[in-house]
Amino acid sequence: MAKKKRIMITGAAGNMGGETLKLLKNDLSKCELLLFDLDNPNSRQKLKEYEGLQGVKVVYGNLLDRSLVYDCVKDADIILHIAAFVSPAADEFPERAMQINYGSAKNIIDSIIESGRAHVTRFVNIGTIAETGDRMPPIHWGRVGDPLKPSVYDYYAVSKIAAERMVIESGLSYWVSLRQTGIMGPAMSKIQDPIMFHNCLDNVLEYVSDRDSGRLMRNLCIKDIDGELNKGFWQHVYNIGGGESCRISTTEMYRVLYGKLGITNLDYVIDPKWYATRNFHGQYYLDSDKLEEYFHFRRDSVEYFYQSYLDNLGSLVPVAKVITKLPGGQRFMGSMIKRTMKKQAVKARGTLRFIEDNDTEKIDAYWGSKKNWGEIPDKLSEVKGFTDWKKAIKLDHGYDENKPAEQLNLEDLKGAAKFRGGECLSTDMTTGDWTRKLDFKCAFGHTFSASPKLVLEGGHFCPQCERESWNYKERAKREPFFAQVWYPLQGETDGREYKKIVSELDAEKK
CATH class of the missing domain: 3.40.50.720 (NAD(P)-binding Rossmann-like Domain)
Incomplete structure (x- = not known):
């Protein structure tokens, strides 16, 4: 046996x-x-x-x-x-x-x-x-x-x-x-933490x-x-x-969840100014x-989460359904929920705490600027939300993806590196070899070795840039590949460099 x-x-x-x-x-x-x-x-x-x-x-x-x-x-x-x-x-x-x-x-x-x-x-x-x-x-x-x-x-x-x-x-x-x-x-349905306000209202998962x-x-x-x-x-x-069946925006998820409690007007529950508009x-x-x-593992839809949420609330659900049917009931229930949620928003790492402390670094990260935050409407019903959810913009990966993998060659890698603002320094490559490391230089002059698998399939590039900071504004200027995920979401003056305080090199010293 x-x-x-x-x-x-x-x-x-x-x-x-x-x-x-x-x-x-x-x-x-x-x-x-x-x-x-x-x-x-x-x-x-x-x-x-x-x-x-x-x-x-x-x-x-x-x-x-x-x-x-x-x-x-x-x-x-x-x-x-x-x-x-x-x-x-x-x-x-x-x-x-x-x-x-x-x-x-x-x-x-x-x-x-x-x-x-x-x-x-x-x-x-x-x-x-x-x-x-x-x-x-x-x-x-x-x-x-x-x-x-x-x-x-x-x-x-x-x-x-x-x-x-x-x-x-x-x-x-x-x-x-x-x-x-x-x-x-069930675990997600129990989350009570400031991170819930980092999840932007127009975000999707x-x-x-x-x-x-x-x-x-x-x-x-x-x-x-x-x-x-x-x-x-x-x-x-x-x-x-x-x-x-598991694709949904944050706002739509709230709409369904609170709708199950009888709250149909989200203005009673959600203050748009409490939510980040980027950086999640x-x-x-x-x-x-x-x-x-x-x-073949898929069985559940997002309805599973809604039921988990209701199960977590338990006996509060029938009570809420009765109250929200009464005159002024939706406003009353909404204000109660809102007060509970605000306790998280004002904690450390909470979005309201960033505003109250005038923490410009955090404000810039989560809204782009204090001005951007100020322009957010006071009511969700006044927010012009995104609607064209089915339109997919397929990003360019910098090489011919229709080409059979076994035909990938050095010229493909040189073109991909250029699209990433850098250069492939290697002078030879075995055609179709995705695993052997090649030498590269990034847009900031750092040299490193990486396999085509890491770069083209994984989306990784310069490890030194990754270790040092979040320097997305400057990267977007130099790297057409990265610019695709920066400019559509940022204003012309948005963005600053944020130094990182730890990298894997620190972990290797332990």
């Missing part, structure tokens, strides 16, 4: 990891599970039922513990690296975000290589939609290969970009990076449910174990999205169907 494949799941007690585990526990006839999470009461409680279960090993510890990680990784056949230190906590503790998100991936990759299984072990890295940052209308449709543009202060995205670069250039035979979108479900995310992970593992997963799946970057993340995907074609 063939030896069962061992699947290691990091962040097994988390949202996505937990849903993955619920499904994989039914496949123990085909696999063994190694569940890894931090040693704290929450993890202990969520994983308690799996302790002692035949075919399951639970390990509590820290992914920055190199020795412990090696012991877990050396016998793993498939590693689902789901664990992460995410926003909003990552925004408050950027050094910790980089240490955990970059450091954990580095420890796993190093352990795979040291165990002599670089050409055997499957490594599934979970990236994030936040890597491409603000994609407000009219450039709200995107795909893998678009410019990376983490929002200012978003160190979760910054750390994930550094980790993904390392994964792509790792030399592993079986790696994949899946950029996760917003995960809807193609969400995916926690359950569908778990189904994706499970189907990936079992399809690989059964020998049904095409080898061509590996060594690529993909966007995770729930498809058409989100998009609809032109390419998320690729994963669906591989793994």
Whole structure:
């Protein structure tokens, strides 16, 4: 009898990891599970039922513990690296975000290589939609290969970009990076944090449910174990999205949610001046169907989130429905909700706090200027919102994408580098080789080496520019590729340089 494949799941007690585990526990006839999470009461409680279960090993510890990680990784056949230190906590503790998100991936990759299984072990890295940052209308449709543009202060995205670069250039035979979108479900319905006001009213997201995310992970593992997963799946970057039924704008989501409570006039609930108009993340995907074609994981629509929200409110729902039917009831309920929401907006990292403190750096990041903020109407009904949601502007990636991948040559790379404001310095390249590193120079004169896979498919370019600052205004002037995601959303005078306080080089020193 063939030896069962061992699947290691990091962040097994988390949202996505937990849903993955619920499904994989039914496949123990085909696999063994190694569940890894931090040693704290929450993890202990969520994983308690799996302790002692035949075919399951639970390990509590820290992914920055190199020795412990090696012991877990050396016998793993498939590693689902789901664990992460995410926003909003990552925004408050950027050094910790980089240490955990970059450091954990580095420890796993190093352990795979040291165990002599670089050409055997499957490594599934979970990236994030936040890597491409603000994609407000009219450039709200995107795909893998678009410019990376983490929002200012978003160190979760910054750390994930550094980790993904390392994964792509790792030399592993079986790696994949899946950029996760917003995960809807019970956890999302309970969010009460200032970050809710960073999500612009005209922003869009193609969400995916926690359950569908778990189904994706499970189907990936079992399809690989059964020998049904095409080898061509590996060594690529993909966007995770729930498809058409999970695409929605922030305003429309509020309209439906509050409508279920009987509030039809959003002026009673939403003050547009509390919401940022840029510098978040989100998009609809032109390419998320690729994963669906591989793994057929989609079951939920955005209705799942609405129900989760109502379930979270519990007995308040019928009360609200009665009150909002009374004369003046909508205004009364709206004012109550508004007061509760304002408590978050005035906290540290809250948009109203930025205005009250006249924090010009934050104001410029989230609105462009104080003048821009002042011009926002006082009522949502007076806001001229975007409407042409189905129109997709497909960004230029700087090379002929209709050309077969095996015909990619040095001239293609030279043209792509020029479109990125730089230059390909290499004088030779094996035609069709996407993995061998070439030498480049960026628009600011930094030299570096990168594979065509990293540059053309991943959307990465100069690591030094990425490490040093958010310098988007100057980059847009010099890089036609990047200008596509800057000028449609910014005024002529908008933009400043924001220095970054941590990079992956700091994490490597630890």
